[in-house]
Amino acid sequence: MQQIVNFIVKYKYFLFFLLLELIALIFTVQSHSYHKSKFVNSANAITGGIYKRINSFKEYTNLKVYNQQLLDENTYLRNLLAQQPADSMLRLKKMIDTTKYFQQYSYLSAKVYRNDYHKKYNYLLVNKGSKQGVKPDQGVINGKGIIGITNTISKNYATVLSILNGNSKINVRLLNSYHFGTLEWDGKDYNVLQLVDLPIQATIKMGDTIITGGKSTIFPEGIPVGTILNFKKENNAYQYINVKLFNDMSAIGPVTIITNFDKEEIEALEETITK
Amino acid sequence: MNDVIKNTALFIGLVLVQVIVLNNILFWGYINPLPYILFVIIYPVKKDRGLFLLLSFLLGLCIDFFSDSGGVNAAATLFIAYIRLPLLKGLLRKPEIDFPVFTIFKLPFLRLLSFIAILTFVHHFILFGLEYFKLNMILTIFSKTFLTSIFTIILLILSLLFMDKNK
Structure with missing residues (x-):
């Protein structure tokens, strides 16, 4: 003793x-590891509050870039509207009672308070939390493409697992064929990601567009991601495929958080299969 | 009492400067200097190390909270806090240190520089090693450690010069 x-x-x-x-x-x-209940995270009142203050100064330096991003997105959406038949707006108005019934996605705007892109496991901090109905595992996008998936949530803030994170795996497909793959990041260049598990049957060439696949409940199908920068085909398989993002991940301002109303139903259904 | 206030101010000040100013600085797009370890360097060398170890751990953890990095800063800062005393003894080639009168400002410049450099390299190596945690990333870990350390050491020396003059 x-x-x-x-x-x-x-x-x-x-x-x-x-x-x-x-x-x-x-x-x-x-x-x-891909946990949602991390003890150490920046989505708490103290760190969130300080980042809010910092952002209120930093925001001004990027205002021009953010304005251009929003303008581009608005123009794109207006062009989509212009392709609709002229009376479609009227029809929407008449159907207003039932729109909620068919609606699958809803969008919530948010501001990025902190954006990391120089580490291996990068996170963002956004100014919407459980008070605004944000839950873990919701997609975050901006006008130019995908940003990440919400991770830890507090009352007023949420951390977002960036697509520049070693744990990020996002289902994507080619724009011109229905071949699916997974988008990952090797931790090197913050504007170049890697497309893996693409079947060899898919024929690709440099400059092909990659969009989200819609196979997960997180991102709707067809959100732009990037274009193929280069690839290597060897031993009857793709050794690597590098994807250049449309987004500049170092300058991200306003973002949109996606809620999928069918998520719970789909997940409950998938659970019955695995059992 | 004066010491307590001074060290508390140093602790909070270093966290805020690191988070507000330095985490926004990226040299060449990916080098983020981490001079918050100044705390470990200038915290008074005492025989009782319990509080010092705890504070170093908490300092690292604060940085981790702000940067969503798990516990890598806490682990690295705690480690250099633990090896500080053996390292000082080794550099001074003395088995014991005269605790009440010793300050690192009395060290000759070359010894001070090697003291800072060793602590910084060890800290950054543990930090990036734990962050990447893959053997095939060892080259990235080394290059990041080396480049970031250079900027951190420069900032540490500048702030030490500034503090020395104010005394």
Whole structure:
């Protein structure tokens, strides 16, 4: 007994160090896995509040870029509207009672308070949280493409698992054929992502457009992602396919959070299959 | 009492400067200097290390909270806090340190520089090693450690010079 006490007294700093280091390593391992309940996250009142203050200054430096992004998106949407028959707006008005019944997606605008792109596991912080109905695993996009998936949620803030994150896996497909693949990031260039698991039957060439596949409940089908930058075909398989994003991931301002009303139904259905 | 206020201010100040100013600075798009470890360098060297270890851990954890990085900053900062005393003894080639009168400002410049450089390299290596945590990324880890360390060391030396003059 005496020896144990002596041992503890002699090595008390070392033991204390080991204990704290163990805690830090547990947090690290937790952050490397795709968890939604991380203890260490920036979506709390203190860090969120400070980032809010910082952003209120930083916002001004990028206003021109953000305005252009929003203008581009507006023009794109107006062009879509212009392709509709002239009376479609009227028809929408008449159907107003039933629109909610058929509606699958709803969109919520948000501001990015913090945007990381130089690490391996990058996160964003946005200014909408559980008060505004944001839940984990919702898609986040802007006018030029996908940004990420909501991760941890607090009352007023949410962290977003960026597509520039080692854990991010997003279902995408080619625009001109229904071949699906997964979009990942190798941690090198923040505007170039990797398309993996694309079947060899898909014929691709440089400059082909990649869009979201709509196979997950997170992103609707057809959101633009990027174009194929280069690829290597060897041993009857694609060794690598690099995708250049339409977005500049270093300048992201206003974003949209997507709610999928059918998500719970689809997930409940999928659960019955796996059981 | 004066020491407590000074160290609290240093702690909060370093977290805020790191988060508000330095995390927005990216040299060449990906080098983010981390001079918040100044805390570990200038915290008074005392015989009782328990509080120092705890504060270093909390400092790293604060940075982690702000940057969603799990516990990598906490692990790295705690580690250099633990090796600080053995490292100082090794650099001074003395088995014991005269605790009440010792400050790192009294170190000759070259020894101070190697003290800072070793702590910074170790800290950054643990940080990026834990962040990437893959053997095939070892080159990225080394290059990031080396480049980031250079900027961190420059900032640390500048702030130490500034503090020395104000005394």
